[in-house]
Amino acid sequence: MNNGRITLTMIKPYAVKQHHVGAILSRIEKEGFHIRALKMTQLPAEKAEIFYEEHAGKSFFPDLIEFMSSGPVVVAILEKDNAVDDFRKLIGNTDPTQAEEGTIRRTYAKDKTRNAIHGSDSDESAKRETRFFFSSMEEFPY
Numbered sequence: 460m461n462n463g464r465i466t467l468t469m470i471k472p473y474a475v476k477q478h479h480v481g482a483i484l485s486r487i488e489k490e491g492f493h494i495r496a497l498k499m500t501q502l503p504a505e506k507a508e509i510f511y512e513e514h515a516g517k518s519f520f521p522d523l524i525e526f527m528s529s530g531p532v533v534v535a536i537l538e539k540d541n542a543v544d545d546f547r548k549l550i551g552n553t554d555p556t557q558a559e560e561g562t563i564r565r566t567y568a569k570d571k572t573r574n575a576i577h578g579s580d581s582d583e584s585a586k587r588e589t590r591f592f593f594s595s596m597e598e599f600p601y
């Protein structure tokens with residue numbers, strides 16, 4: 460069960476290239492998430508491999524790493540009650556064709572790889588991922 464107040468999101472390279480950053484951040488704030496930290500960065504392949512290490516060896520892993528290191532991403536720490544589960548509802552299914560109408564992935568994703576946005580899958584992942592990207596000096600509680 461995930462009942463923490465923190466989750467990590469990353470707007471993925473294709474959505475950044477398509478100029479969807481403003482619309483996606485606006486949607487996130489409208490849904491009641493407070494932005495505690497925010498930055499644009501690009502992941503070298505070796506860093507993307509660490510971020511997605513639980514998927515190492517899967518058939519889609521090489522494409523995922525190539526895509527995630529192909530351009531800048533916009534990363535944010537978000538705060539809200541029930542952050543992890545509420546945010547995963549807001550982004551929708553990994554596969555945008557399966558994502559519900561109105562979800563961020565249904566609106567902005569191109570396909571299963573270029574699926575617009577990441578959201579932590581548990582409180583433990585959220586902790587690991589926030590420390591992966593941000594120092595405590597870059598984070599501002601609500």
Ligand code: DGI
Pocket residue numbers: 514519522523552553571572574577578580
């Ligand atoms: O938590 P999610 O991002 O929804 O999904 P996940 O943690 O199972 O997988 C991480 C990312 O890996 C996902 O956002 C896109 C990619 N991925 C997962 N399953 C597939 C996939 N990419 C392709 N092409 N095909 C898959 O089956």
